[in-house]
Amino acid sequence: MYYELLGRREPDAPTVVLSSGLGGSARFWAPQLALLNEQFRVLVYDHAGSGRSPATLADDYSIADMAAELLGLLDSLEITQCHFVGHALGGLVGLELALQRPALLRSQVLVNAWSSPNPHSARCFAVRKNLLNHSGPAAYVQAQALFLYPADWIAEHSAQLAEDDAHALAHFPEPANLLRRIAALQAFDVEARLGEIQAPTLLIANRDDMLVPWQCSQHLAEQLPHGQLVLLEYGGHASSVSDTATFNRVLLDYLAASA
Structure with a gap:
């Protein structure tokens, strides 16, 4: 897989691994890198079958496979x-990762994540699949911002989004790979095993997220033995981009306390 190892180079520098969402691209984390690189060794990567990590994903591709691929990369980098x-x-x-290799994680930060399917997100992903299957990649990319960002932020950043859309369309993954990644996240369910996860975990959620209900993060915070929730009022599904200052402050405060 394509990866970049950034930031501090000391052998004992604490390492932060950044894993993006459905798009799978390391580029997603650009608003966080300057600050993280000052304090940590930082690993970003393109998920298999997306971006600069070409692959043909299996029909039964799963989140467990994604974790195993990342573990292989981490092992290769020692x-x-x-x-x-x-x-x-x-x-x-x-x-x-917390289930497959508990000793790996000193802490984790999960942003607008979930532990089992919910009807609202299932409806959103059904719409996205229909766009891809029946209208093609251009329509899929055009709709993407609607799921990620607040309406006022979209209105104020039309030029930036036009550039982002052009880049996304120029580097659009194989549709079959994208559909398999969507199927993997739709099938994900670790509800019965949450009590096994001992890693200190911060859940960051956004009250105005229109793709994943913030209550999914609240549930994780309640069920994980060492979970805690920070609920942000603004930013949509991708507040790391749309409200970078607030997101970075929450993230850095937690990582500094966990280092």
Whole structure:
């Protein structure tokens, strides 16, 4: 898989691994890198079958497979402990890591994640699949901002979003891979195993997230033995982009306390 190892280079520097959501691209974390690189060794990567990590995903591809792929990368880099930060689907990868290799995680931050399917998100992903299958990648990309950001932020950042859309369309993954990644996140369910996860976990959720109800994060905070919730009022599904200052403050405060 394509990856970049950034930030501090000391052998004993604490490591933060950033895992993006459905799009799978390391580029998603650009608003966080400057600050994180000052304090941590930072690993970003493109998920298999997306971005710069070409692959043909299996029909039964799963979140467990995504976690195993990341573990293979971490092993190749001799990273034995890290702080993990995952957005949405990336947060599901974090829950799987905590189950597959508990000793790896010093802490984890899960952003607008979930532990089992919910009807609202299922409806949203059904719409996205229909757009891809029946209208094509351009329609899928055009609709993406509606699921990610607040309406006022979209209105104020039309030029930036036009550039983002052009980049996303130029680097659009194989539709079959994207559909398999959606199927994987829709099938994900670790509800019965949440009590096994001992890693200190911060859940960041947004009250105005229109893709994943914030109550999914509240539930995780209640069910994980060492979970805590920070509920943000603004930012939509991707407040790391739309309200970077607030998001970065919450993230850095938690990582500093956990280092």
